[in-house]
Amino acid sequence: MSDVSSSELRALMARVPSVDKVMASVEFAPLIGEYGRTQVLHALRSALDAWRISAQSGDAAANPAVSALDAAQLHATVAAALLARNASRLRSVFNLTGTVLHTNLGRALLPDESVRAVMTALTQPANLEFDLATGTRGDRDDLIDDLICELTGAEAATIVNNNAAAVLLTLSALAAKKEVVVSRGELVEIGGAFRIPDIMSRAGAKLREVGTTNRTHLKDYEQAINARTALLMKVHASNYAISGFTKEVGIEAIATLAHARGLAVAVDLGSGTLVDLGEWGLPREPTVRETVAAGADLVTFSGDKLLGGPQAGLIVGRRELIAKIKKHPLKRALRVGKLTLAALEPVLRLYRAPEMLTERLTTLRLLTRPAEDIHGAAQRVLPALQQAIDARYTVAAEPMFSQIGSGALPVDVLPSYGLVVRMADGKRGGRHLLALEKQLREMARPLIGRIADDALRLDLRCLEAADETQLIAQLVAQPKRN
Structure with a gap:
């Protein structure tokens, strides 16, 4: 670090342009037009303060660019600061993890029909809680109630923000201070x-456990029923086996017992699917x-897992029970x-034509994507990836297995293909693979893969045509x- 004499420092400070002059300059007009005067002024003052600190510490004397306070450099510094400050924290990434959901x-990527509908809802007033037939206030659940009931066979339905909320609301409304x-x-x-x-516990219900971890019998349920019982509940173990x-x-069997005792049965399906996945060669899940x-009085499930929609929790079932749930303050x-x-x-409308789901529903299209198609993508991306990383690494296209994800069918895997990056010298990757993974995450559109067995693995199941083109270009x- 160089020392700066008092006279040199005064000379440097004298060359600092006034804030008003810089803000009024032609060069800064586009920044003000894009970011507004307040933000540009704040960024400019921060840049000038940083320069003054450098000058006082002696850095300016050792750095001609700083000492001259070049106008172009000042503009670039302010522009970069504004760009970073206004960049979205929610960024698009390449999901190369092998986990679809x-x-x-x-989780689920939405089909084009949903994207267009959301854009319309964002930009135009809509009948969210307005009954167009009567001209009076309506119920927002009515917008999809009939459609959900058509697809599930339920009498009524309601919707909340996720399946955890659906379970919480159901228990709070029907089992507070009682046993489940x-x-x-x-x-x-x-x-x-x-x-x-x-x-x-949060719902105010008391859990009554029956059976053992691996074996539960009907008599266990029967013996647990008493005057304080509110519900018999079944939880689909979708995230373990x-x-x-x-x-x-x-x-x-549970429904027959419950109904004979005047009780209701609630089933938490978790991932919840509306179609038999076995028709497309996927592991079978019970449908809603x-x-x-089968006799369930209430069923809760997610909208953003196997159903392939936005984050939501759906509750379907008997009309009187749904009505009670909807009246609860929660x-x-x-x-x-x-x-x-x-x-x-x-x-939901896509499910009216199940034979077209693999074309139109993004989630199902990704889950059923043939391994040979993914192999082709791997062969096309491989040269670009090898070019983008240094010679310490070698890239190979290899078979691998994807998984559905989000707790859905965790023990089942989908044959897939991807790119595997290893050390070219055959040694363990260690910190070098971690550094490469970080490098890929720092790209304009981050690549998210996974490290396993001394290799960085990039599963291309979720890389469709448009994304493949963008990835190769990037x-x-x-x-x-180096």
Whole structure:
């Protein structure tokens, strides 16, 4: 660091242009037009303050560019600061993790029909709570109630912001200060430490555990019923599996017992699907319609998992029970806005033509994408990736397995293909692979993969044609790091 004499410092300071002069300059006019005078003024003053600190510390004397306080450099500094300050924290990424419904990456991608509907809802007034037939106030649930009931066979439906909220609201409305009977083998915990016992407690209901972790019998439910019982509840274990010496009681048997005792049965399906996934070679999951037909009085499920829509929690079932749930004070706190309803309705309509779902519903299209198509994408992306990274790494196209994600069918995998990056010298990757992973995450549109078995693995199942083109262009334009 160089020393700056008092006279030199005064000379440097004398060359600092006034804030008013800079703000009135032609060069700064576009910045003011884009970001507004307040933001530009703040960024300019910050840049000048930083320069003064550098000058006083002696840095300016050692740096001609700083000492001259070049106008172009000042403009570039302010422009960069404004760009960084106004950049969105929510960024588009390439999901190359191999998990289709990745909770951390936003789960289900919406079809074009939903995107258009959301844009309309964003820019135009809509009949969110207005009955066009009567000219009076309406119920926002009415916008999709008939459609959900058509697809599920339920008498009524309501919607909240996610499935955890759906379970919480159901228990709060129907089981507060009463007991809910659940098998020990179904006391699940899902992402974010959401636990069925905790939700019971928050809802003011008392959990009555029956059976054991691996085996529960109908007599266990029967013996647990007493004057304080409000519900018999079944939770679909979609995020884990128990094998071996196991037994669980089906919904039909539980419903028969409950109805004979004047009780209701609630089923938390979690991921919740409206169609038989087995038709497309995927592992089979119980559908909402099957669950309702089996005797469930209430069924809760997610909108943004296997259903393929926006984040939402749906509750379907008997009309009188849904009406009671909708009257509970929590319903207003947990209700969804117009954007969720606008996005969900087009997704539900797609299910009216199930034979076209693999073309139109993004989630199902990704889940059923043939491995050979993904292999082709891997071959096309490979040269660009190898070019973008340094010679310490080697890239190969290899088969791998994707998973559905978000707690749906965790033990089942989908044959896929992707790119595997290893150290060219055959040694363990360690910090070098971590550095490469960080490099890919720092690209204009970040690449999100995973490190496993001493390799960086980029599963291309979720890389469709448009994204593939963009990814290759980004990799080609990426300056190679040595």
